[in-house]
Amino acid sequence: xxxxxxxxxxxxxxxxxxxxxxxxxxxxxxxxxxxxxxxxxxxxxxxxxxxxxxxxxxxxxxxxxxxxxxxxxxxxxxxxxxxxxxxxxxxxxxxxxxxxxxxxxxxxxxxxxxxxxxxxxxxxxxxxxxxxxxxxxxxxxxxxxxxxxxxxxxxxxxxxxxxxxxxxxxxxxxxxxxxxxxxxxxxxxxxxxxxxxxxxxxxxxxxxxxxxxxxxxxxxxxxxxxxxxxxxxxxxxxxxxxxxxxxxxxxxxxxxxxxxxxxxxxxxxxxxxxxxxxxxxxxxxxxxxxxxxxxxxxxxxxxxxxxxxxxxxxxxxxxxxxxxxxxxxxxxxxxxxxxxxxxxxxxxxxxxxxxxxxxxxxxxxxxxxxxxxxxxxxxxxxxxxxxxxxxxxxxxxxxxxxxxxxxxxxxxxxxxxxxxxxxxxxxxxxxxxxxxxxxxxxxxxxxxxxxxxxxxxxxxxxxxxxxxxxxxxxxxxxxxxxxxxxxxxxxxxxxxxxxxxxxxxxxxxxxxxxxxxxxxxxxxxxxxxxxxxxxxxxxxxxxxxxxxxxxxxxxxxxxxxxxxxxxxxxxxxxx
Ligand SMILES: Cc1cc2nc3c(=O)[nH]c(=O)nc-3n(C[C@H](O)[C@H](O)[C@H](O)COP(=O)(O)OP(=O)(O)OC[C@H]3O[C@@H](n4cnc5c(N)ncnc54)[C@H](O)[C@@H]3O)c2cc1C
Numbered sequence: 001x002x003x004x005x006x007x008x009x010x011x012x013x014x015x016x017x018x019x020x021x022x023x024x025x026x027x028x029x030x031x032x033x034x035x036x037x038x039x040x041x042x043x044x045x046x047x048x049x050x051x052x053x054x055x056x057x058x059x060x061x062x063x064x065x066x067x068x069x070x071x072x073x074x075x076x077x078x079x080x081x082x083x084x085x086x087x088x089x090x091x092x093x094x095x096x097x098x099x100x101x102x103x104x105x106x107x108x109x110x111x112x113x114x115x116x117x118x119x120x121x122x123x124x125x126x127x128x129x130x131x132x133x134x135x136x137x138x139x140x141x142x143x144x145x146x147x148x149x150x151x152x153x154x155x156x157x158x159x160x161x162x163x164x165x166x167x168x169x170x171x172x173x174x175x176x177x178x179x180x181x182x183x184x185x186x187x188x189x190x191x192x193x194x195x196x197x198x199x200x201x202x203x204x205x206x207x208x209x210x211x212x213x214x215x216x217x218x219x220x221x222x223x224x225x226x227x228x229x230x231x232x233x234x235x236x237x238x239x240x241x242x243x244x245x246x247x248x249x250x251x252x253x254x255x256x257x258x259x260x261x262x263x264x265x266x267x268x269x270x271x272x273x274x275x276x277x278x279x280x281x282x283x284x285x286x287x288x289x290x291x292x293x294x295x296x297x298x299x300x301x302x303x304x305x306x307x308x309x310x311x312x313x314x315x316x317x318x319x320x321x322x323x324x325x326x327x328x329x330x331x332x333x334x335x336x337x338x339x340x341x342x343x344x345x346x347x348x349x350x351x352x353x354x355x356x357x358x359x360x361x362x363x364x365x366x367x368x369x370x371x372x373x374x375x376x377x378x379x380x381x382x383x384x385x386x387x388x389x390x391x392x393x394x395x396x397x398x399x400x401x402x403x404x405x406x407x408x409x410x411x412x413x414x415x416x417x418x419x420x421x422x423x424x425x426x427x428x429x430x431x432x433x434x435x436x437x438x439x440x441x442x443x444x445x446x447x448x449x450x451x452x453x454x455x456x457x458x459x460x461x462x463x464x465x466x467x468x469x470x471x472x473x474x475x476x477x478x479x480x481x482x483x484x485x486x487x488x489x490x491x492x493x494x495x496x497x498x499x500x501x502x503x504x505x506x507x508x509x510x511x512x513x514x515x516x517x518x519x520x521x522x523x524x525x526x527x528x529x530x531x532x533x534x535x536x537x538x539x540x541x542x543x544x545x546x547x548x549x550x551x552x553x554x555x556x557x558x559x560x561x562x563x564x565x566x567x568x569x570x571x572x573x574x575x
Contacts (some may be wrong), residue, residue, distance in 0.1 A: 001423045004032040004151065005413050007171060008420065009158045009213060010012065011039025013047075013398035014132070014405075015192030015378025016141035018360075021150035021406025023056040031411065032151040032184070034158055034173060034207060035331035036501070039142050043194050043206045047134025048323060050116065053091035057108060058115040062123035062135060066090040069568055071393060074120040074276050075386025075572035076538065078226070078481040078529035078546070078563060083358050085383045085566065087393070094399045095127055102140045105129050106279035106388055116320075117250040120276035120390040120575075131245050131323040133395065157501055158184075158212065159430060160419060161189065163220040166364065168373035169419040172430045179494030181430050185421040187413040189216065189373040190405060191354060191362075192398075196512045198505075200347035200462075201454035204233055204243035208278035213379045215508035217354050218515060218551035222373075225561070226352035226544050227512070228520035229529045232463055234280040236346020238296075238304040240331050244324050244343055246391040249273040251320050251388045253309045254477060255284070256340065257292040268575040275575045278388040278529045281345040285463045286529040296342060306340035328422050345463060350527065351389055352519070353381035355548065355561070360405025366548065366561040372419075374409055376401040385548065386563075388526020437503050442488030446502045449484050450509065455479060457513050462518055470521040475519065476547075481510055511551060518556040519547045538572055 006022055011033045022031050029404030033039060050134070054062045059441040060476045067088040072079050099105060099113065106114040106128050109460040118126040129136035143270045145152060153173070160172040162183070170185035193213025198204025218224055235244040250256070255273050268275030284305050288295060309317055314337045317325055328334040328341045354375040360382075362373040376382075377398045384397055438518075460473025484506060491499040526532050526538035545560040 001421065002182050002184040004184065004186050004191065005029040006031045006188045006409055007184050008033045008190040008192060009171065009407060010042065010192030010194060010379070011035035011142065011152070011154070012042030012044035012194055012377060013028040013138060013141065013395060014402040015190070016138065016145055017399050017402030018192065018376060018406035018409065019150045019189060020141060020144045021071060021403045022301060022410045023150055025242060025407060025410035027148070029410065031149070032153060033145060034153040034156050034171070036155065036157045036176070037146070038154045039152060040138060042138065043209055044134045045138045046206060047119065047395055048131040048245035049250065049397070050128030050392045051095065052118065052121060052126050052390070052392040053095040053396065054088070054125050055092050055113060055115060055127065056097060057112045057164055059123040059125065062125055064091070066122055067125060069092065069388055071384065072568045073346050073573055074388055075273045076388055076573055077544065078383065078386030079570065080383050080525060080564040081566040082564050083384045086358055086404070087384045087397060090400045090560060091396055094193045094396070098137060098140065098399065101144055101483065103129070103135070103137050104167050113525050116247060118391045119246050119249065119274045119280065123393070126250065126392040128247065131198040131247050131321045136234055136393065157504065158216070158243060159433070159504060160426070161216045161220050162426060163370070164221070164374070167371035169421050172426050173443065174430070176498070177496060179497060181427050183421060183423045183426045185418055187416045188372045188374060188409045190376070190409060191379055192375065192377045192402065193379045195378040196509070197349040199346050199454065199457050199509055199516065201451070202241035203347040204241060205348070210505040211510045211512035212505065213375070214353060216461050218511055221550070222362065222370060223355060223548035223550050223559070224352060224515050225355035225548050226519070227279055227515045227549055228330065228523050229351035230347060230386050230516060231277055231349035231351060231529050232281040232345040233348035234277055234284055234345055235307050235343040237327060237331060238342040238344050241346040242327060242331065243348065244307060244341060245321065245348065248307060248309060248321050248324050251316065252312055253307050256306045256308050257287045258302070261291060263292070271575040278531070279575065281463055284345055284533060292401045294342070304342040304344045307343045308340040309336050310338065310340070322519055342569065349389055349394060350378055351381070351387065352380050352386045356380050356382050358382060358404070359408040360401060361408065366559065372412070374405050376405040387530060420498060423495060423551060434500065437500060438489055438492050440486070440488060442486040444483055444487045446487050446499065446506055448478060449480060449487055450485070450506055453477070453480050453509060453513060457516070460526055461517050463531060465530070465532050467521065470517055472516070474517050474521070478507060484510060515549050515551060515556060519549045522558045544570065
């Protein structure tokens with residue numbers, strides 16, 4: 001059996017930052033990071049626009065309180081304000097720390113870190129490395145993992161969380177290269193497994209964003225929080241769905257409909273294109289519905305709108321947002337210096353996740369905590385984003401709460417013993433699970449079922465929702481789940497069996513999808529990213545609370561947890 005003091009699943013920003021913190025705090029601890037990709041290929045590497053912090057390099061009027069208020073207002077008052085306070089107060093410090101590790105941020109002419117405007121933020125506070133911020137940060141963090149002697153298990157797929165008597169004891173995983181199964185036991189287990197964009201058919205997320213950590217947690221009997229809040233990013237490149245960063249609007253781009261109008265003036269006149277994402281995505285969806293969308297040939301009535309940067313000029317485009325220019329050019333043949341970019345909303349981010357307290361320890365219920373189990377980053381819900389995340393607050397969350405959770409774990413494991421784990425039992429069960437998948441006589445291909453599922457989620461739990469739509473979605477999901485038990489695998493071997501991984505990932509997707517739909521059906525109000533046409537208003541009397549959904553094969557049980565309000569009383573949210 002493999003043994004470490006701490007195992008962290010996920011080598012993105014949250015997992016790597018936690019590992020560095022543990023190793024820095026107590027170099028004697030044996031720390032492992034496990035990832036189904038190479039850590040450098042975690043979705044964090046694709047982050048573009050930047051990371052918010054009130055460094056005040058560009059705007060000396062900025063304060064952490066203003067950042068906190070923007071975040072809480074952006075969250076439609078669902079964020080826990082104690083967690084937001086920590087996020088915004090610690091932000092400048094974690095940015096400076098990253099810079100000391102060697103991260104190459106873009107600079108002002110006087111040499112200080114540059115900061116740009118971002119949606120929903122009242123000041124210019126987003127630090128960036130051109131439009132490749134995630135790349136710059138993750139490379140330094142992974143270098144630091146090596147420097148501090150963290151054990152890296154790359155291309156190992158974690159398939160089960162070992163949870164017994166309310167305590168996390170380890171994991172079951174297999175090596176993708178040769179199918180070798182292994183049980184790991186540890187004094188503390190941390191999940192930093194990222195988001196679930198692949199639940200939908202159009203997403204900015206990478207292929208690995210399948211919500212495995214969420215599904216493993218749910219299957220272990222623990223709750224998932226606020227899963228109904230799915231962020232649609234306003235500007236996915238049409239038709240591929242990859243991200244055109246909000247930094248493009250931060251630098252001054254216009255959103256334009258078929259009439260050539262900057263339509264955001266009808267939806268958020270004071271913020272225009274820099275309104276928060278939920279509002280901007282709905283505005284685009286409404287313009288398209290009303291026939292003011294555009295076709296790829298430029299005619300009216302189509303499925304997209306235009307993101308226009310031509311007025312910024314070639315030099316600014318090439319120095320501030322070169323990657324976005326390149327994406328549009330390479331993927332759809334648009335030269336953004338001379339042509340508008342075709343965009344429409346794309347699934348981007350998961351506001352909900354594994355509930356934790358502000359130390360990163362996982363909650364077992366509204367009051368209880370799970371022993372030895374921690375989570376941070378996109379897979380966690382601490383909750384700093386509530387019903388809608390502001391751009392550039394996620395990288396920040398990964399680093400602030402990655403660091404914090406790492407510090408907690410370094411303290412937590414002191415004087416704790418390795419737990420007893422029945423290795424043989426878990427290996428046998430894993431072998432049986434894999435064998436069942438491989439031997440399954442089936443009639444469907446994995447991609448067929450995945451496509452049906454993604455289309456179902458997109459159609460029945462998208463930007464606009466109703467009771468009837470979601471009930472229909474849930475009923476179709478039941479059929480798809482049954483069909484998923486009849487998929488067949490061509491590859492029965494052990495070497496690089498990526499088909500088997502896709503089969504396991506499909507199981508994660510189906511669980512996460514059902515959690516999203518059921519949580520959404522039960523929230524009878526509109527708040528942030530959750531927009532119901534049958535309950536159009538926010539309802540603080542009945543729904544100013546976090547959803548906690550418990551999965552079981554018999555059905556999903558919905559309970560609630562109160563929101564922590566310390567600084568800002570809920571108000572009407574207008575921009
Ligand atoms: C295109 C894009 C641009 C973005 N731009 C910004 C931005 O500019 N600013 C901002 O604040 N946010 C941005 N975001 C959001 C932000 O990048 C992510 O929320 C954040 O990076 C998530 O980091 P993470 O560490 O939680 O997870 P990830 O970086 O997604 O890492 C997840 C890790 O878990 C591992 N893993 C998952 N499942 C398993 C399993 N079963 N077994 C083993 N390993 C597993 C993966 O291999 C990976 O290493 C962007 C997101 C996207 C998609």
